[in-house]
Amino acid sequence: MSVVEVEGLRYEYPGGEAALDDVSFSIEEGERVALLGPNGAGKTTLVLSLLGVLMPAAGTVRVLGETMDEEHAFDLRRHLGLVFQDPNDQLFMPTVRDDVAFGPANYGVSGEELEAAVDRALARVSATHLAKRAPHHLSGGERRRVAIAGVLAMDPAALIMDEPSSGLDPAGMREITDLLLDLPQTLVLVTHHLDLAERLCDRALVLDSGRLVHDGPLVDVLSNGAFLIEHRLA
Amino acid sequence: MAHRAWYAARDAVSVSQLHTHTLYVHGHSPAHRLPSHVKVAALLVFLLGVVSTPREAFWAFGAHAAVLAVAARTAQLTAPFMVRRMLVEVPFVLFAAFLPFLGPDPRIEVLGISLSQEGLWGAWSILARATLGTGAAVLLAATTEVPDILTGLSRLRVPAVLVAIAGFMVRYLDVLADELGRMRTAAAVRGFRQRGRGALRALASVAGSLFIRAYERGERIHAAMVVRGYRGVMPQPFASPAVAADWSRGLALPLVGVTVAVLAVLL
Known part of the structure; x- marks a missing residue:
């Protein structure tokens, strides 16, 4: 079954200008897809539409076969774990443990089940020892890992990573790359870094000015110099 | 058992790092x-x-x-x-x-x-x-x-909204202070000195952009809460x-x- 299916998606800014126009694609379970495109191409808008935070002017988004609308947004978005570019935006609870528990607790998980979910998620990103710490006392790499644990605790079908390399030193970046390679979930990687995309993904979606200009093997993008320059990817 | 492991891990890191x-x-x-x-x-x-x-x-x-x-x-x-x-x-x-x-x-x-x-x-x-x-x-x-x-x-039944606001304030005070620090450095490296009427105008604009940045951050944080299932009530995970x-x-x-x-x- 498709994890995400997008058909004829259009999103308009308040002025009526299209941020996304006629975007269609689907992502199957276990796929690793890079979402590429220059600044302002509509990547973040697309991601927020997938999660039903933004509602499209036209077209549909389906998550695990269910149509995303106001009514189902709450139930459906738990299947897509979005990790934000700046972990500071995502780690808002007083301690790491509380933060990782935030998602599952919102979906009614409590008691021992909640503790188990939190422990499992923290162990998955090797951050068990950070449980009692306050988010603002963590290093960049630690914050990123904890932010990933926060969505893993919700047991999502897919992870959507928005520029996971930002703010990381090379060692931190290697840790995150290794971790992402190791996770079994379907992966959508939003990035400007072609080398990171190459390590993690085999398929690429390229957005430019709100339109999908490529959907296919990532190699085809990487090996086409003219295409890279035309769409400001290199 | 879990507690003992936790204390061991906790003692392994320096105490000053732990405390909030x-x-x-x-x-x-x-x-x-x-x-x-x-x-x-x-x-x-x-x-x-x-x-x-x-x-x-x-x-x-x-x-x-x-x-x-x-x-x-x-x-x-x-x-x-x-x-x-x-x-x-x-x-x-x-x-x-x-x-x-x-x-x-x-x-x-x-x-x-x-x-x-x-x-x-x-x-x-x-x-x-x-x-x-x-x-x-x-x-x-x-x-x-x-x-x-x-x-x-x-x-103690203090309204959840008030507790949440206090929590966010504590959490983001450092983040905002960092942002202010960077803006001051950026002003200083371009020759800004805290003197005279011009300084006052520059400080006012720093305050203004700090407010806008804080507002935008607030919007991003809200989006991050919504995607993890927030519907207006802060959960109390481990009370x-x-x-x-x-x-x-x-x-x-x-x-x-x-x-x-x-x-x-x-x-």
Whole structure:
């Protein structure tokens, strides 16, 4: 079954200008897809539409076969774990443990089940020892890992990573790359870094000015110099 | 078992890294272990006792101070430590020092200086109550970490929205301070000096852009909450209830303070 299916998606800014126009694609379970495109191409808008935070002017988004609308947004978005570019935006609870528990607790998980979910998620990103710490006392790499644990605790079908390399030193970046390679979930990687995309993904979606200009093997993008320059990817 | 592993992991990292604010003093005293909402309630009860004690009852203030000293002792905090932390009250009580000079008649002569009797009483009253109150607050802050104080507030039925706002404030104060710091550096490297009318205008625009950045961050944080299932109610993931023994332990000393206040009013 498709994890995400997008058909004829259009999103308009308040002025009526299209941020996304006629975007269609689907992502199957276990796929690793890079979402590429220059600044302002509509990547973040697309991601927020997938999660039903933004509602499209036209077209549909389906998550695990269910149509995303106001009514189902709450139930459906738990299947897509979005990790934000700046972990500071995502780690808002007083301690790491509380933060990782935030998602599952919102979906009614409590008691021992909640503790188990939190422990499992923290162990998955090797951050068990950070449980009692306050988010603002963590290093960049630690914050990123904890932010990933926060969505893993919700047991999502897919992870959507928005520029996971930002703010990381090379060692931190290697840790995150290794971790992402190791996770079994379907992966959508939003990035400007072609080398990171190459390590993690085999398929690429390229957005430019709100339109999908490529959907296919990532190699085809990487090996086409003219295409890279035309769409400001290199 | 899990707890032991947790303590081992916790001791492996340096203690200063662990603690969420500078006022907290690491320890395992009975006062540290008490559930946070019991401590917050105890602070409130003690303060009520202090403020309702008539200012003429010197002995009662002595008794309050003794209660505070016992509590500090229980928390394994030393007198020099308490005094140092309590200095924070100085700017706030400074104006009390003027009252004896500015207060209304009748006046009395002390060492050849004419002082207002009413002003002296006012100064004493402010100083005594503020000192006891500050001491009690220092005690709470030294034995309870900020996240626990927040949990304590919400367990005491403080509206969730207020607790959430306080929590966000604590969480993002550092982030905003960092942003302000970077903006100041950016201004300084382009030759900005904090002088003159131009400086004022530059500072105003820094304040403005800091506000806009904070607002935008607020929007991003809200989006991050929504995608993890936030629907307007903050979850309380790991609240553990206090048992009766916690309440009696925590409220014993403050209730002594209230008894003292009642006696002082009646006698």
